[in-house]
Amino acid sequence: MKTKLNLVVLFTLLLFQISCTTKTPTDLTKTSFIPKPVSVTATGNTFEIKGSTIIYVQDKLKQTGGYLAAELNKITGLTLEVKTTDKAPAKGVYLDLSEGNNDFGDEGYKLTIDKRLITISANNPAGCFNAIQTLLQTLPVKADAGEPLKIATGVIRDYPEYAFRGAMLDVARHFFGVDDVKRYIDFLATYKMNVLHLHLSDDQGWRIEIKSWPKLTEIGGSTQVGSGEGGFYTQGQYSDIVKYAQERNIMIIPEIDMPGHTNAALASYAELNCDGKASELYTGTEVGFSTLCTDKEITYKFIDDVVRELAELTPGPYIHIGGDESHVTAMKDYIPFINRVQKIVVSHGKKVIGWDEIANATLVENATVQFWANVKNTTLGVKQGAKVIMSPAAKAYLDMQYDSTSTFGLHWAGYIEVDTGYSWDPATLVPGISKENILGIEAPLWSETVTNIDEIEYMVFPRLPGYAEIGWSAPEARNWDKYKLRLAKHGKRFHAMGIDFYRSPLVPWE
Ligand code: TNX
Numbered sequence: 001m002k003t004k005l006n007l008v009v010l011f012t013l014l015l016f017q018i019s020c021t022t023k024t025p026t027d028l029t030k031t032s033f034i035p036k037p038v039s040v041t042a043t044g045n046t047f048e049i050k051g052s053t054i055i056y057v058q059d060k061l062k063q064t065g066g067y068l069a070a071e072l073n074k075i076t077g078l079t080l081e082v083k084t085t086d087k088a089p090a091k092g093v094y095l096d097l098s099e100g101n102n103d104f105g106d107e108g109y110k111l112t113i114d115k116r117l118i119t120i121s122a123n124n125p126a127g128c129f130n131a132i133q134t135l136l137q138t139l140p141v142k143a144d145a146g147e148p149l150k151i152a153t154g155v156i157r158d159y160p161e162y163a164f165r166g167a168m169l170d171v172a173r174h175f176f177g178v179d180d181v182k183r184y185i186d187f188l189a190t191y192k193m194n195v196l197h198l199h200l201s202d203d204q205g206w207r208i209e210i211k212s213w214p215k216l217t218e219i220g221g222s223t224q225v226g227s228g229e230g231g232f233y234t235q236g237q238y239s240d241i242v243k244y245a246q247e248r249n250i251m252i253i254p255e256i257d258m259p260g261h262t263n264a265a266l267a268s269y270a271e272l273n274c275d276g277k278a279s280e281l282y283t284g285t286e287v288g289f290s291t292l293c294t295d296k297e298i299t300y301k302f303i304d305d306v307v308r309e310l311a312e313l314t315p316g317p318y319i320h321i322g323g324d325e326s327h328v329t330a331m332k333d334y335i336p337f338i339n340r341v342q343k344i345v346v347s348h349g350k351k352v353i354g355w356d357e358i359a360n361a362t363l364v365e366n367a368t369v370q371f372w373a374n375v376k377n378t379t380l381g382v383k384q385g386a387k388v389i390m391s392p393a394a395k396a397y398l399d400m401q402y403d404s405t406s407t408f409g410l411h412w413a414g415y416i417e418v419d420t421g422y423s424w425d426p427a428t429l430v431p432g433i434s435k436e437n438i439l440g441i442e443a444p445l446w447s448e449t450v451t452n453i454d455e456i457e458y459m460v461f462p463r464l465p466g467y468a469e470i471g472w473s474a475p476e477a478r479n480w481d482k483y484k485l486r487l488a489k490h491g492k493r494f495h496a497m498g499i500d501f502y503r504s505p506l507v508p509w510e
Helices: 002-023 059-076 125-136 178-190 235-246 263-268 297-313 331-347 356-360 375-383 418-422 453-460 464-472 480-496
Strands: 039-049 054-057 081-084 092-097 109-113 117-122 149-158 164-170 195-199 251-258 318-322 351-355 368-371 387-390 438-445
Touching: 054 059, 059 081, 059 092, 059 125, 092 125, 109 125, 117 125, 125 149, 125 178, 164 178, 164 464, 178 195, 178 235, 178 453, 178 464, 195 438, 235 251, 235 297, 251 297, 297 318, 297 331, 318 331, 331 351, 331 356, 351 356, 356 368, 356 375, 368 375, 375 387, 418 464, 418 480, 438 453, 438 464, 464 480
Parallel strands: 054 081, 054 092, 092 117, 164 195, 164 438, 195 251, 251 318, 318 351, 351 368, 368 387, 387 438
Antiparallel strands: 039 149, 109 117, 109 149
16 A cells, blocks of 8 residues: 555656756757857756846946846746946846957857856847847746746857848838837847838828928828828838837838839928829829929939938838839939939938939949849849848748748749748849958838738738848758758747738748
8 A cells, every 4th residue: 555655746746847847948959949049059058037147248238238137027927136346146147248250240158057146148139139039038928926946057159141131121111100110120129130121112102291381291191092091201200210120120221212112202392292282192002103394403302311310210221212113214214313312311420321323323332232122233233232122022031921821922023931031042032242242131112002011911920030041040050951950840930929820831830
């Protein structure tokens, strides 16, 4: 009888131990990180986050430490303390700016997880921020109350393949408010993307307040595709977006598309039209029918004012001038127009970015060409010494449908299933354009068919993490069959983040 009881006790204890050990992560290399880090080694132990865990930071990293505390608090429901220090503590979490580590560059980091201490070291706050995103992926998005938060120990060394890793949001075809843009920014930050390109004007709407030309938003901001009332950002709201992005290592690139895609401006001010008559507001989805009047002086006064106000509000180095699909602007007018507008941008202390068509003009120094469709244009840009942002429509357009059953989106460049979006290399896609010509990658979301944040989420997830990995991880480290298993594990993260994502049949979701 006694031995039987003993056996039962032993068996129960054994079961208990098995279930405990399966819950305690000990192998850091088993974590499904996206983007894939350069190297991960495991040391077989665990670190536990408790209410008493203190985040120590150097003075310059107070804001980054505050971000980490806020994110951990969201997961745990705890209120972790952040303390300033200049030497490594014995336990807790320590953020350290160890300047001069060449391997890590501007954005790389080393993340060391020991039994009692987590150390993040990087050359810049941006590197620490990226390390934090890696660390957060070792944890659930939301923990049950009282659940101990354990992290497998080990060392991660990591740095990006490309300096420019971005996404675009078209807020012109349909308008999205400040909170939606902030949520989009959070998505990018989670996957270590560092650029948000805002397409601020198009035929259907003008979305940024310009104090010297107020009718742009009063009239031009009042519509969108379909029957909705549009909207715009006041300069204060735009600055709020810029600051929110900055705190997440994300640069905002504002785009004013010209000379085409300008009907909203042409409807707001009669004098911008060649015939002096204001055009009608437009709520359809055609492209290529509008143009600023390239030989009127007032056009350049207008552009100078817009670029000046936008440059003052934008701390990042770039202004995007669009330049795409100007089908009703003759090439003989388009070229001098782009030449002159580039000089305006430079005169306000900014660098030029434009869609690949701008390479038909004479590019200024430090101009960047955004490849979306035309290899010939892009090659012309490279020949002029321009750098390239890779946004090939057939691979990287977030508004392309997944397949023929997708409810939203377009398919003029093809269907982009999750594997198609992931399996390409920016440095070998276009013959003659190689890594040294490429600044990085950007995935644009055009919004003719996308009307609210749920629809944004459906188009963006699960493709966005793939673009983030293309930008961050070296091509030899990327492999669809392995990636899809890591992506599958992120399904429950998307779910916990309240993201309404496309459950691609190609991914073995858990
Ligand atoms: C092409 S890509 C455009 C946009 C459209 C998009 C729709 C580019 C520079 N121009 O105006 O919204 O296709 O996919």
